[in-house]
Amino acid sequence: MQKAAVATSPLAVRIGRLELAYPTLGASGCYGSGEEYAPFIDLSLIGGVVLKSVTRYPRLGNPTPRLVHTPGGMLNAIGLQNPGIEHYLEHDVAKFATRPCAVIGSVAGFSVDDYAYVGERLAARSEIDALEVNISCPNVADEGETFACDPALTARVTAAVRAVTDKTIIVKLSPNVTDIAAIAREAEAAGADALAVINTVRGMSIDVERCRPMLGNVTGGLSGPAIRPIAVLAVYEVARAVKIPIVGQGGIETARDALEFFLAGASAVCIGTANFTDPRAPLHVADGLRAYLEKHGHGSLREIVGKANVGFADAQQYEGDSG
Amino acid sequence: MQKAAVATSPLAVRIGRLELAYPTLGASGCYGSGEEYAPFIDLSLIGGVVLKSVTRYPRLGNPTPRLVHTPGGMLNAIGLQNPGIEHYLEHDVAKFATRPCAVIGSVAGFSVDDYAYVGERLAARSEIDALEVNISCPNVADEGETFACDPALTARVTAAVRAVTDKTIIVKLSPNVTDIAAIAREAEAAGADALAVINTVRGMSIDVERCRPMLGNVTGGLSGPAIRPIAVLAVYEVARAVKIPIVGQGGIETARDALEFFLAGASAVCIGTANFTDPRAPLHVADGLRAYLEKHGHGSLREIVGKANVGFADAQQYEGDSG
Amino acid sequence: MQSALAAPSIHATVVLDRREPGPGIVILGLEAPELVALVKPGHFLMAIPPAGVAAATALGIYEADGSRISVMLIIVGSRTAELARLQPGDQLDVLAPLGNGFFLDDLPKRVAIVAGGVGLASVLLAAKTCVERGARAELLYGARTKAALVDVELFEGVGASVRCATDDGSRGYRGFVTDLLEQGKPPELIIACGPTPMLRATAGKAEHLGVAAQLSLEETFGCGVGACWGCVVPIDRASPRAPSFPAADIHERREHANARVCKEGPVFWAHELRW
Amino acid sequence: MQSALAAPSIHATVVLDRREPGPGIVILGLEAPELVALVKPGHFLMAIPPAGVAAATALGIYEADGSRISVMLIIVGSRTAELARLQPGDQLDVLAPLGNGFFLDDLPKRVAIVAGGVGLASVLLAAKTCVERGARAELLYGARTKAALVDVELFEGVGASVRCATDDGSRGYRGFVTDLLEQGKPPELIIACGPTPMLRATAGKAEHLGVAAQLSLEETFGCGVGACWGCVVPIDRASPRAPSFPAADIHERREHANARVCKEGPVFWAHELRW
Ligand SMILES: Cc1cc2nc3c(=O)[nH]c(=O)nc-3n(C[C@H](O)[C@H](O)[C@H](O)COP(=O)(O)OP(=O)(O)OC[C@H]3O[C@@H](n4cnc5c(N)ncnc54)[C@H](O)[C@@H]3O)c2cc1C
Ligand SMILES: Cc1cc2nc3c(=O)[nH]c(=O)nc-3n(C[C@H](O)[C@H](O)[C@H](O)COP(=O)(O)OP(=O)(O)OC[C@H]3O[C@@H](n4cnc5c(N)ncnc54)[C@H](O)[C@@H]3O)c2cc1C
Ligand SMILES: Cc1cc2nc3c(=O)[nH]c(=O)nc-3n(C[C@H](O)[C@H](O)[C@H](O)COP(=O)(O)O)c2cc1C
Ligand SMILES: Cc1cc2nc3c(=O)[nH]c(=O)nc-3n(C[C@H](O)[C@H](O)[C@H](O)COP(=O)(O)O)c2cc1C
Numbered sequence A, B: 001m002q003k004a005a006v007a008t009s010p011l012a013v014r015i016g017r018l019e020l021a022y023p024t025l026g027a028s029g030c031y032g033s034g035e036e037y038a039p040f041i042d043l044s045l046i047g048g049v050v051l052k053s054v055t056r057y058p059r060l061g062n063p064t065p066r067l068v069h070t071p072g073g074m075l076n077a078i079g080l081q082n083p084g085i086e087h088y089l090e091h092d093v094a095k096f097a098t099r100p101c102a103v104i105g106s107v108a109g110f111s112v113d114d115y116a117y118v119g120e121r122l123a124a125r126s127e128i129d130a131l132e133v134n135i136s137c138p139n140v141a142d143e144g145e146t147f148a149c150d151p152a153l154t155a156r157v158t159a160a161v162r163a164v165t166d167k168t169i170i171v172k173l174s175p176n177v178t179d180i181a182a183i184a185r186e187a188e189a190a191g192a193d194a195l196a197v198i199n200t201v202r203g204m205s206i207d208v209e210r211c212r213p214m215l216g217n218v219t220g221g222l223s224g225p226a227i228r229p230i231a232v233l234a235v236y237e238v239a240r241a242v243k244i245p246i247v248g249q250g251g252i253e254t255a256r257d258a259l260e261f262f263l264a265g266a267s268a269v270c271i272g273t274a275n276f277t278d279p280r281a282p283l284h285v286a287d288g289l290r291a292y293l294e295k296h297g298h299g300s301l302r303e304i305v306g307k308a309n310v311g312f313a314d315a316q317q318y319e320g321d322s323g
Numbered sequence C, D: 001m002q003s004a005l006a007a008p009s010i011h012a013t014v015v016l017d018r019r020e021p022g023p024g025i026v027i028l029g030l031e032a033p034e035l036v037a038l039v040k041p042g043h044f045l046m047a048i049p050p051a052g053v054a055a056a057t058a059l060g061i062y063e064a065d066g067s068r069i070s071v072m073l074i075i076v077g078s079r080t081a082e083l084a085r086l087q088p089g090d091q092l093d094v095l096a097p098l099g100n101g102f103f104l105d106d107l108p109k110r111v112a113i114v115a116g117g118v119g120l121a122s123v124l125l126a127a128k129t130c131v132e133r134g135a136r137a138e139l140l141y142g143a144r145t146k147a148a149l150v151d152v153e154l155f156e157g158v159g160a161s162v163r164c165a166t167d168d169g170s171r172g173y174r175g176f177v178t179d180l181l182e183q184g185k186p187p188e189l190i191i192a193c194g195p196t197p198m199l200r201a202t203a204g205k206a207e208h209l210g211v212a213a214q215l216s217l218e219e220t221f222g223c224g225v226g227a228c229w230g231c232v233v234p235i236d237r238a239s240p241r242a243p244s245f246p247a248a249d250i251h252e253r254r255e256h257a258n259a260r261v262c263k264e265g266p267v268f269w270a271h272e273l274r275w
């Protein structure tokens, strides 16, 4: 955390009880634990890193290919490869203490109980400033129905994690639903402090020479600029449905892209795939945001949250709590 | 129609009772009535044109801007501008008789009754070879719930149109749902001869200088290469859920793109946005398909339908009916 | 040069020459023999992106002489930037000629031509035709600053006089170019092409002066050929250019119809617009 | 030149020279003074796309001498095509050096270097080092046809001998390049880089001959820096390069772990792979 900075910077924001000196976060699964990008950018110039999602048990992840590039974006099917929470707590988490930015843990699971168990153990660690709850996983108890696609399951997982920690919890929504606002309301009602909007969009690509899916997992999640209009709309709709802050994401490469999310109602943004194009992207975004605020005479980023969202009643309130 | 050609061409396909000399159609709303593109390509070299959707009453459509370009695609919010079915039948439909390719009418509406009324009047005309049913419209009787997002409404509209015509009806599905396969099954059960997969993906873009949505209608539909992975997956999933043929679409620009759809389970494809890049796109696709079939030693396109879709049991059957 | 005769098609052109008259402005000369004869002042083309990605770009036809036409690019985004990278010898396929040009059949004596930004590209041929047909054509040319005012000599070259306006006063009148319409003897006809605010102001001045004005509009285009209805502008239902639509549905009994800028336009009479 | 010392960073390079040794193959020389000293045989870089669109592209570091490095592009899609358009004077930012190079610390006498396609770019420096360290290095170079065999003289220039194989027999042995491993005196070490099928065949031959083989793998990369876990390959859990993962979950008690090609690799010993 960068408390000192927070007081002064026009780019400082607050997500629940989490203070960020910059509104720019490395997206989960795209940013490792932050250290992978340390050789290329000064991590004290981003708000924080959302760690790769961790599960109760170790996972080998999906067969390769796990990635395929598509027009304006990329499909991925990593399959949540991770060492499992025990090994993670024992060998990895201690290293995060040295990060010069916020460190947000990401919890994934295949049962409500998994989320509660992993969330509790992870949130208990001082190196972890907040939790993101990745609910885009199948619920094995329920014919593999994805948590994020079912309002009731979303509520149960959120409540379960809420019950085990007082740290800020950010519930990450999936765009692969008929009505994302309805899911958002459930998460808010169940105690989420903030919402991450959006996770990847389901898609697939086919190798026409080999006549088979490109990805080892057949289907994957689409990310990158291609999904930006889908993500901006999701933020716009969710911002009208809830009062809690939103961490916008989906195809952000430049400050202009990020501004679409803030104006739609996001209070912070994650940058994922753009790091694969240029690791300096988060810095360019922050610089561009600062320039935009000056040009348009805004004292702080918080002033423009939801500014292009006519039905967005809560911008004022945000300013209140995040002052 | 091009019966003669159909017998011989390896690219000939059949969609319900509709025979197409080429598997490439101009997409609804992107191709006018075909004549707009006649100066640039020989319409006898495409399978057909799906006309702009027509409604019961005339519509002025949405305010401008109606279009905005986004990475790898485009958002549109035309708002179904059309003269209404009466004027359409009186002044426009007769001209379609001269098209050297199939002419597929597109029906839209805001109530089940609208669809039945417009569908019956349009299907009654000899110039119209088949009907596409665009169910991505709000049902005013039902708090504007989109027909395509509700299985029951999808079934009712499909059944209503089925009841008024024996011509081939193609029900066009929306990707903006949690489970497109479930909607597809309803349409099939209600009597659809084929399914068009997919319509545009909901999205929005914000003008960061003017702090307001780019589109006059605020939200719009995303099309173009950006959505191709989403469309390919939708075709893949629908093909496993139904036995009726699929007209694939969403970001097709080249033969390779089109092949992803055929291999996923589509029997024909629509080309929309790609015409805005180069009106020769449908010809390039057909040429590329022919070359691919030769290179891989396939006698006809029908042989590769669903070939990359392990769960696709019906390719044989298609070959049966479309021989 | 009747638009009726100007059947559009796909023309394979080759870049002949390239120059940068101002910052972020590029002029490309294109070898297009068959096209030249078909071009009418105010026509535009759709440039097919060389790399085949993104949509075609609408560009006014700037010059048309011998076997060469030219286009002017103002770089504002990815597509204009890509086209601006073209070099002599490169190929560029275009759909052309498109749209209805200006209405120049019976011209009065004094014609004012108002242009701003890329609008300049669509009025050079109109200026030329006005002069050829015996009218006195004056270009009223506006920009933010001096550096953005380009090719004035080309207009003088075709016999038009030129007055400039800049926002910062770095050249000519300081203020809106449309103010120039009220300075000196009023014209008998106004022709204008440029950003929408400039065109709205022109329409206002024209009405105030009681002078007819032809405006070449800019809208975001999809197809550029009348197929997608993405580029409309509200016009008087009584206008010959209005689509033969019946009055709109019960919910919206308006007196206007939405005409396609790419097909019924891009040139409209100010008085028929209902914007 | 220990990889431990080779701290990667973003290097702003300038294109010095460009040549096309074969159809669809482009070699770009890059001015990168600080980088050269850090480069170890088998290192790669991630090239940041000049236009800023699409992902960075993984490229092997081909040459590294004085203040110049070079990369070899084989155009297979949009990103390689865009990079291939770069001309002398153009800027190119790269993340480098990345990955662990070949293991060349204690070399035997006879080293066979098997290369196919873009794999050639990753083995020239290795050949040079082998010769410098007193080993006899022989390049076994395979391609579909003669025209795709390029820069053989560069390998001869560093003192390596060369044997070629082509699918159509248009140059050298007609058949798989890996067959050459069994023709003549077997090597004591095999180094290989190329398409996965070639690497699998190399691993097979190596096992058959009882010779150790180092394979530089190709996978689709996301980040290229170890952050996304998109580029993995299954390897023996006991390998020093295996991520320190416990046995996988109850559902999949496997004896392998998935290591990142970009971070733990791209070079692996054939015997540690579980592919
Ligand atoms: C009839 C006609 C004739 C024309 N003639 C010419 C001509 O002769 N020469 C010429 O150069 N142009 C001309 N134009 C305009 C030209 O077609 C467009 O400028 C071009 O299509 C822009 O494409 P682009 O990809 O470069 O820019 P785009 O990326 O499409 O951007 C277009 C504009 O929108 C802005 N923008 C995009 N996204 C955002 C956002 N999120 N927030 C705020 N602003 C945003 C950009 O800054 C830019 O100004 C003409 C247009 C028409 C309709
Ligand atoms: C460690 C490492 C080192 C490398 N070194 C080099 C090097 O030195 N030089 C070099 O040129 N490359 C090298 N590569 C490979 C290079 O990174 C890739 O070729 C490049 O990223 C391809 O990007 P692209 O956009 O050009 O092609 P893409 O568009 O990403 O396509 C990649 C491949 O997939 C195929 N493909 C795409 N879509 C389909 C589809 N639907 N059906 C069938 N096939 C399809 C394409 O034909 C192409 O062969 C290296 C890779 C790695 C991992
Ligand atoms: C390779 C890759 C791996 C990802 N892994 C995760 C993950 O483990 N957990 C998660 O919540 N999101 C994951 N995501 C989604 C991203 O965090 C992000 O929400 C999404 O990619 C949209 O942002 P972007 O377009 O900027 O990448 C992953 C994305 C990518 C590209
Ligand atoms: C400008 C525009 C207008 C459209 N209008 C309609 C329409 O009236 N009815 C309809 O069913 N689909 C309409 N569509 C959707 C297309 O028919 C097509 O399904 C979609 O654009 C995906 O294909 P594409 O990516 O090839 O364009 C429209 C699409 C665009 C871009």
Ligand code: FES
Pocket: C220, C221, C222, C223, C224, C225, C226, C227, C228, C229, C230, C231, C232, C260, C261, C262, C263
């Ligand atoms: S741009 Fe398609 S109708 Fe004008």
Ligand code: FES
Pocket: D220, D221, D222, D223, D224, D225, D226, D227, D228, D229, D230, D231, D232, D260, D261, D262, D263
């Ligand atoms: S490419 Fe991201 S971890 Fe290797």
